[in-house]
Structure formats: C-alpha cells, structure tokens
Amino acid sequence: MSGPNTDFDPVEVTPLSAAEVERMRDEALAAVEAAVDLPALKAVRTAHAGDRSPLALANREIGALPPQARKEAGQRVGQARGALTQALAARQEVLEVEHEERMLVEEVVDVTLPWDRSPRGARHPITTMSEKIADVFVAMGWEVAEGPVVEAEWLNFDALNLGADHPARTMQDTFWTEPADHGLVLRTQTSPVQARTMLTRRPPIYVVCPGRVFRTDEYDATHSPMFHQVEGLVVDRGITMAHLRGSLDHMLQSLFGEGITTRFRPSYFPFTEPSAEMDMVCFVCRGTGAAEQGGTCRTCRGEGWIELGGCGIVNPRVLTACGVDPDLYSGFAFGFGIDRMVMFRHGAEDLRDLFEADVRFTLPFGSEV
Incomplete structure (x- = not known):
C-alpha cells in the first residue's frame, strides 16, 4: 500500500x-x-x-x-x-x-384624498325615528317595552276586545302560522305588548312600545306587509283624555318643534272607549295649507293637518282581561306608524324606499341622533 x-x-x-x-x-x-x-x-x-x-x-x-x-x-x-x-x-x-x-x-397616505372610495354606511331613518320617539317618553319617566313578533292569538285579539268574528282575524289581514290550530300569528299591531305589560306588572304603568308588525297588505308605494308602529300605554288612577292630549302634544313638539298641536276626531276602536283619530298640525305650513312660494302645501296637501293614528281611553274590558281593576284604574293608549312619520318628515314618496336596503337612500340621513 x-x-x-x-x-x-x-x-x-x-x-x-x-x-x-x-x-x-x-x-x-x-x-x-x-x-x-x-x-x-x-x-x-x-x-x-x-x-x-x-x-x-x-x-x-x-x-x-x-x-x-x-x-x-x-x-x-x-x-x-x-x-x-x-x-x-x-x-x-x-x-x-x-x-x-x-x-x-x-407608501405615504394622503389624508386629503377623497374618503368615499368605500362608501360609509348610515343608520336607517326608521331606527333613528324609533329611538327619537322612545327618548322623548323615557325623558318623561316612561319605560320601553318589547315583545315577540310571533304572538299568541289571545294576546293579539281576544285580550284587546277583538271578538272571534272581528274581520281583522281573517286571513285577509293576518299572517297565521302553521298549523293553524296552534293559535299563533305574526302580530298585526304592537298592542299585544301592552297586554303583556298589564299581565306582568301592577299599575301605575307608563310604557312606550315600538316594533315591527305584519299584515297581508300588497307591497306598493303606500303599503307593505311589514311595517313599524309605536304605541303608548298609561294605566294609573284618575287618567283622562287631557293626559293623553298633553302627552301627544309634548311628543310632537319634541320631534317637530314648538307650536305643534293635535286635534281629535271621534272614531271607534275595540280596545279604547272613547276613541279618536289624532291629527297633528302640519309642521311645514303650520296649519295654513299653503306653501311659502304660493300654491298648496305638499306635506299636508293643503289640509293643514296630518293624520297620525288612533288613540283613546283604554276599554274597561281590556283592563279586566289583563287583570287590572277598572273601578280603581283607568288609562289611555295611542298608536301610529313610524314609517309614515318618516315619509312625511323627510319627503319620501315611496314606502318601498324604506325597505330596499339601498345605501343611496339611507346615506343622506347620516348618523342622525
């Protein structure tokens, strides 16, 4: 090797x-x-x-x-x-x-560039209006009450003195859930919240009840199968129509400014007696019916008044059905559509604009508070 x-x-x-x-x-x-x-x-x-x-x-x-x-x-x-x-x-x-x-x-960021490349959202005008109305009554010491949209037939009709043969109980006005014998409906008004409140509380009761309601209406410029209501209920000793009138005047002045008043026109509702249709003086023309530039006021169509909804003294039968002694207590109730108030307050002409989820409609309202 x-x-x-x-x-x-x-x-x-x-x-x-x-x-x-x-x-x-x-x-x-x-x-x-x-x-x-x-x-x-x-x-x-x-x-x-x-x-x-x-x-x-x-x-x-x-x-x-x-x-x-x-x-x-x-x-x-x-x-x-x-x-x-x-x-x-x-x-x-x-x-x-x-x-x-x-x-x-x-890679410097120019903060002076336009900010709307990704459009910001906005709170819906129905939401802001509902909160405005609730805030007015909360400031008066009232409470906000809520309830389910799927409601028992008894609470939606019977407790409110709408008998078995009342036309509102038919399929033409009410959405019934299946199976029909279960007695459940999509509430047609926020009044069941008032019944629930009286069943679970002892007077005095001061509540305002905003929420969604459902009826089998056509979907067009002035009707919708789903819309929004707000109702108020007071149950106490010595309640009169004067208390009702003062509460509504205060609410409308808080929303539309000083000088706004109401008027009552006799009417009929099963759950109130006496009953009235309430109107408010037009907040644009202040009751004159005329526009500033001449012609007819577009908001009230020249009538000087705008219809809001119904009101009245709570029917003693409703108090009894909800466990309130009509000999000791009385009360008043009112209700009106929030969607309609938004439409004439902001000049919207088509009810469908409120429900199409188009940001071009909601954006002008911004974050109104």
Missing part, C-alpha cells in the same frame, strides 16, 4: 490557486456592490455565498489536499469568504435604509 503523496502541489488544484480565489472574491464583491435593492442582493447572496457558489465549492476541495497544504488553502479561501460576508452585511444595511426611505415616500 502506497503512502501519502507528500509531493502534491496544491497550486495545481485550480479552484484553490491564489489567482482563482482572488478572481472569485473580486467577482463576488463586484456583484454585491452592483446590487441595487434587497431582492437583487438576495440573488447575489445565493449565487456567491450559497452552498453551490464558486467559493463554497472551492472550500470543499480543501479536504482533498494533503495535511501540509490544507492550512494555506484554507486561509486563502476563508479570507475570501470572510470579505464577502462583510461586504454582504454592509450592503444589506445600506439597502435596508434606502428601502425604508423609499417606503416613506412611495
């Missing part, structure tokens, strides 16, 4: 020659200096300092040399790789600073 080749000349291994190592080093340093950005520097790092780079391959050749030749070759390649590593680190630092400076210029 032959011994080690002590006469082996490492200079004959081309990748390890001084001239070749110097060439590879200079080529790598030039590439580092020529890198104009971080991605380019990353490519240079892979090409000249990676596992398959010329200097890395030359470093692998050192193991094939005899022991006495490895030290000099190792120093030569190690110095070249060290110089490359320092150059890469220095260039990395410079390019990172340049990158950050470029980001501050190119």
